[in-house]
Amino acid sequence: MIAFAILMVAQVANGQAPAGDAPAAPVSEATTTAPATPLTVVLKWAPLLLKGFIFNIVISVASMALGTITGLLLGLGQISQRKWVAKLSWFFTQFFRNSPWLVLLFFAMFMIPFQITIGSVTIPLPDWFKAIIGFSLPVMANVSELLRGAIRSLPSGQWEAAESLAFTRTQTIWKIILPQCVKRMLPPWMNLYSLITMATVLASIVGVGEMLTLTAQVHAAEGGRPELFAPLYGFAGLCFFAYCWPISKLTQRLERRFNVKT
Amino acid sequence: MAAPQATSAPAWTPDQPIIRVKDVHKSFGSFQVLKGMSMDVKKGEAICIIGPSGSGKSTLIRCMNALVDITEGSITVENQEVNDPNLDKLKLRRKVGMVFQQYNLFPHKTALQNVMMAPINVLKQDKKEVEERAHALLKKVRLTGKENNYPGELSGGQQQRVAIARSLAMRPDIMLFDEVTAALDPETVKEVLVTIRELAEEGMTCLLVTHEMKFARDVADHIYFTDKGVIVEHAPPEEFFDNPKDERTRTFLGQIL
Numbered sequence: 001m002i003a004f005a006i007l008m009v010a011q012v013a014n015g016q017a018p019a020g021d022a023p024a025a026p027v028s029e030a031t032t033t034a035p036a037t038p039l040t041v042v043l044k045w046a047p048l049l050l051k052g053f054i055f056n057i058v059i060s061v062a063s064m065a066l067g068t069i070t071g072l073l074l075g076l077g078q079i080s081q082r083k084w085v086a087k088l089s090w091f092f093t094q095f096f097r098n099s100p101w102l103v104l105l106f107f108a109m110f111m112i113p114f115q116i117t118i119g120s121v122t123i124p125l126p127d128w129f130k131a132i133i134g135f136s137l138p139v140m141a142n143v144s145e146l147l148r149g150a151i152r153s154l155p156s157g158q159w160e161a162a163e164s165l166a167f168t169r170t171q172t173i174w175k176i177i178l179p180q181c182v183k184r185m186l187p188p189w190m191n192l193y194s195l196i197t198m199a200t201v202l203a204s205i206v207g208v209g210e211m212l213t214l215t216a217q218v219h220a221a222e223g224g225r226p227e228l229f230a231p232l233y234g235f236a237g238l239c240f241f242a243y244c245w246p247i248s249k250l251t252q253r254l255e256r257r258f259n260v261k262t
Numbered sequence: 263m264a265a266p267q268a269t270s271a272p273a274w275t276p277d278q279p280i281i282r283v284k285d286v287h288k289s290f291g292s293f294q295v296l297k298g299m300s301m302d303v304k305k306g307e308a309i310c311i312i313g314p315s316g317s318g319k320s321t322l323i324r325c326m327n328a329l330v331d332i333t334e335g336s337i338t339v340e341n342q343e344v345n346d347p348n349l350d351k352l353k354l355r356r357k358v359g360m361v362f363q364q365y366n367l368f369p370h371k372t373a374l375q376n377v378m379m380a381p382i383n384v385l386k387q388d389k390k391e392v393e394e395r396a397h398a399l400l401k402k403v404r405l406t407g408k409e410n411n412y413p414g415e416l417s418g419g420q421q422q423r424v425a426i427a428r429s430l431a432m433r434p435d436i437m438l439f440d441e442v443t444a445a446l447d448p449e450t451v452k453e454v455l456v457t458i459r460e461l462a463e464e465g466m467t468c469l470l471v472t473h474e475m476k477f478a479r480d481v482a483d484h485i486y487f488t489d490k491g492v493i494v495e496h497a498p499p500e501e502f503f504d505n506p507k508d509e510r511t512r513t514f515l516g517q518i519l
């Protein structure tokens with residue numbers, strides 16, 4: 001029985017569990033009190049765990065969106081001709097880029113109040129909202145640096161040509177520089193998205209009910225049996241892999257295409 | 263041609279030099295690139311500036327549209343002082359077109375869009391009218407049929423002609439050409455030079471930094487020879503090529519011809 005369980009664990013963890021075989025062996029030995037097999041446990045809880053996974057995706061998309069918008073602003077700040085704006089933007093970029101994501105998450109969790117009151121309206125700020133803010137901080141810093149790098153990688157002739165055609169600096173940035181940066185930034189930006197998606201499980205540490213939190217709860221609910229550890233967490237790993245791997249493949253394809261074209 | 267302008271400078275009349283360069287100095291850090299250059303350019307003239315690399319000729323024309331600030335001296339374009347902290351650079355640049363060695367087309371825009379961008383965004387002109395003009399300009403530089411090609415799909419010579427059309431779309435009074443054929447394959451040099459020659463013959467004021475001696479001889483009204491940041495000698499082309507006065511000019515021409 002134990003040997004079988006270990007085998008199952010290994011198979012589930014590898015994502016190769018043959019569905020047809022699963023019920024066959026244990027049934028013969030099963031008594032009414034015998035614990036369920038790892039696979040049936042995973043299948044039983046899969047809908048709940050997947051709901052948790054969707055929550056991870058929601059957090060990742062929202063923090064990516066927020067971080068991208070703020071990051072583009074910060075990146076533009078870095079190339080500002082106003083010295084103090086450039087300095088300040090540089091500082092924030094470096095600070096948030098070189099802090100552990102978990103620290104930034106804690107930072108957001110404990111610095112942001114649990115509710116804000118504007119006049120007579122009280123808006124609660126739930127944990128998942130704070131998590132989005134927390135994850136958007138490293139996204140912001142990385143997008144800022146991506147933008148700065150993309151701008152710097154453009155030949156200076158683009159600026160000169162625009163200048164000599166009497167474009168203002170703002171017009172040059174919006175009409176000529178930024179459109180050319182989009183293509184350069186897209187692959188690393190998608191990479192960053194993958195990373196932030198995988199990092200959303202950190203939110204379990206601060207008690208947000210995402211997939212890893214639920215996985216731990218399910219594990220506890222099933223009596224914390226050691227043999228369930230690998231299948232349950234393996235399932236979580238598989239979900240992230242299934243989501244992030246295609247993104248990484250697409251990123252590689254884009255990188256190759258852009259390299260050939262320009 | 264010259265539109266009336268609200269400046270404190272006395273209004274420019276076409277009988278005055280359109281560009282006046284007086285004792286211009288320029289340093290990059292401790293390195294002196296220009297050590298006192300002077301020249302007058304009349305409206306409609308074609309000027310060729312030749313000289314060894316690093317002699318400051320590119321820097322000189324870049325000063326004329328304020329891409330490079332000068333350290334000392336004076337440049338006026340249609341009586342507008344370029345060496346003036348309050349200079350409206352954008353206004354100056356609308357009058358002075360510039361074409362670069364590396365074309366510097368906007369790679370994310372088609373040939374037609376490249377030509378249309380500045381008039382629409384900078385001069386806020388009507389899109390339809392600009393589009394008609396852009397088609398006419400591309401026809402003028404013999405690129406009809408390439409309107410919808412991106413720069414990456416065009417040859418160097420074709421890209422350079424788009425760049426010329428793009429500058430002309432701003433209806434400048436002066437065109438600056440900074441070694442525009444230096445990066446081109448020999449067989450495409452000619453098509454670009456023909457285009458510039460037509461412009462000069464139509465009466466556009468043209469300043470070219472170039473190594474094309476034959477072109478300089480045929481097209482230029484006046485030739486300036488620069489070396490180590492100074493103008494060594496200047497003369498009409500026949501005199502310059504047939505009877506150079508300065509030893510440095512003779513050495514240079516001896517090497518190049």
